[in-house]
Amino acid sequence: MSSAAKTPKVPLAGRTAVITGAASGIGRAVAIRLAGMGCPLALADHNGEGLEETADLVGVPVTIKQLDVRDRGAMMAWAAEVAEWAPAPIGLVFNNAGVTAIQSIAEGSPEDDEWVTEINFGGVVNGVRAFLPILLEQNSGAIVNTSSVFGLVGMPNQSAYCASKFAVRGYTDSLRQELRGTGVSAANVHPGGIKTDIVANARFHSDPRGRYETKDEMTASFAEMAQTTPERAAEVIVDGVERGRARILIGADARVFDILARVTPSRYYDVLERGQALIERAQDRRRARG
Numbered sequence: 001m002s003s004a005a006k007t008p009k010v011p012l013a014g015r016t017a018v019i020t021g022a023a024s025g026i027g028r029a030v031a032i033r034l035a036g037m038g039c040p041l042a043l044a045d046h047n048g049e050g051l052e053e054t055a056d057l058v059g060v061p062v063t064i065k066q067l068d069v070r071d072r073g074a075m076m077a078w079a080a081e082v083a084e085w086a087p088a089p090i091g092l093v094f095n096n097a098g099v100t101a102i103q104s105i106a107e108g109s110p111e112d113d114e115w116v117t118e119i120n121f122g123g124v125v126n127g128v129r130a131f132l133p134i135l136l137e138q139n140s141g142a143i144v145n146t147s148s149v150f151g152l153v154g155m156p157n158q159s160a161y162c163a164s165k166f167a168v169r170g171y172t173d174s175l176r177q178e179l180r181g182t183g184v185s186a187a188n189v190h191p192g193g194i195k196t197d198i199v200a201n202a203r204f205h206s207d208p209r210g211r212y213e214t215k216d217e218m219t220a221s222f223a224e225m226a227q228t229t230p231e232r233a234a235e236v237i238v239d240g241v242e243r244g245r246a247r248i249l250i251g252a253d254a255r256v257f258d259i260l261a262r263v264t265p266s267r268y269y270d271v272l273e274r275g276q277a278l279i280e281r282a283q284d285r286r287r288a289r290g
């Protein structure tokens, strides 16, 4: 157990946790980790089946809601229900639901850009609007919003995703300043590659380097490249929130992205592209060896 867990700046143990995108991946892993700390859980996702699976795994008081985070009315109504239900004050609101589309700006679908920005940024804004009044009323708790390493650097064929994740970062930083002097905090999470269904659930049009023809190929490559498990991501997130961190980087790759964005803010992609080519050559060699 870390020393931060003994004297947390933001106590989470035993407090109610609110999580969107809880049907899979990082959201599910955070739910399971917080359940281990005795937190009652209010979980939402648009995937009802996945939500029920998560609820079956946690073994603590849990309420689940199938909703679309883009629907502000549904998010406001859910927050009212959670406030009524919560067996303990809310310790954490984790606005985490997200998607991506892999497409160029010149040839991409505007509808898929909107899908990404409305879920990733609009969903976070709806979550903050819905739950912030409850946290301010109790004068405690953390709003934790999932950005990405792609909220630190711009990447080709990820324009809407990067824009949405930069927006989450800016919005959360603004929120944090507004919360100074209150008992409520706000943090950004910047995961590197985490082994989840994010690419499998993506809308795929074209890989920027013309390497992958299909989403299945890209999903397989991502599964090999992503270094961090959702369980490890959950551990880093919960520890970072308890320590009162404003920005929580997950994985060695996230730290590399962060450093590159600062050291070479206009040339980072040159370095990243070379690194990616090296990793892909290693993947090819592994496949050739069978």
Ligand SMILES: NC(=O)c1ccc[n+]([C@@H]2O[C@H](COP(=O)([O-])OP(=O)(O)OC[C@H]3O[C@@H](n4cnc5c(N)ncnc54)[C@H](O)[C@@H]3O)[C@@H](O)[C@H]2O)c1
Pocket (backbone or CB within 6 Å): 020, 021, 022, 023, 024, 025, 026, 027, 044, 045, 046, 047, 050, 067, 068, 069, 070, 096, 097, 098, 099, 119, 120, 146, 147, 148, 149, 150, 190, 191, 192, 193, 194, 195, 196, 197, 198, 199, 201, 226
């Ligand atoms: N996996 C990674 O490498 C990685 C890296 C950086 C950031 N992230 C971010 O982490 C967050 C969690 O993603 P993940 O990696 O666990 O992927 P995931 O696909 O396993 O989980 C995303 C969850 O969001 C839900 N969701 C999608 N659209 C929704 C909507 N409109 N309303 C409600 N729920 C919706 C999905 O059903 C799913 O359960 C996302 O915001 C993602 O952008 C992931």
